[in-house]
Amino acid sequence: MLNIVLFGPPGAGKGTQSERIMEKYDLVHISTGDLFRKHIGEGTALGKQAQDYIDSGNLVPDALVIRMVEVKIESQKDSEGFLFDGFPRTVAQAIALDEMLQGRQMSIAVMLALAVPDNELRDRLKLRGLTSGRSDDQNEEKINNRINVYKSETLPVADYYRHQSKFKEVNGVGSVEEIFNHICMVIDLVK
């Protein structure tokens, strides 16, 4: 069992690297952003509750996120492990995740943090907004809000894992292959 938290600001490349990591290590990908977008697309009650938060670049309330993740974990009990992407994004979510995993005799092996400078993030998100169709990528104010929310609410999650000696930083600037190789070196040391 190998459980990994992939961490980093919006636009750091978590989605891109996730696909490679889950394939190589045979992990179930749990991206809370993707799950919410699916709920919104399907018009579920959860999607309706989450939509306004997402459109404005704010975080969806913890209770909704935590319940959605627990349902997903429960539905994939036979997996080799999970790759959490975009979750946990608050310390309350990190605590809830530890509890969920402990109750199932599992734990997080490592938090992989992709480090990318702010100006590069803004450029990437604006570029993604041209093609992704994501309303939260399309305007400067929403992008800035997401980066600010990341700094105030999500960065403390790094300290949470640092205290457990599970925090590992990887340079998120470079070619997709280079970054992936670096990530694999870190994973191979903990698995």
Ligand code: ADP
């Ligand atoms: P990004 O590419 O900006 O990192 P995501 O696809 O991970 O974005 O998430 C998009 C939006 O979904 C976030 O801005 C937030 O509103 C909501 N969201 C995703 N994951 C979480 C979470 N763990 N807690 C709260 N809100 C979340």
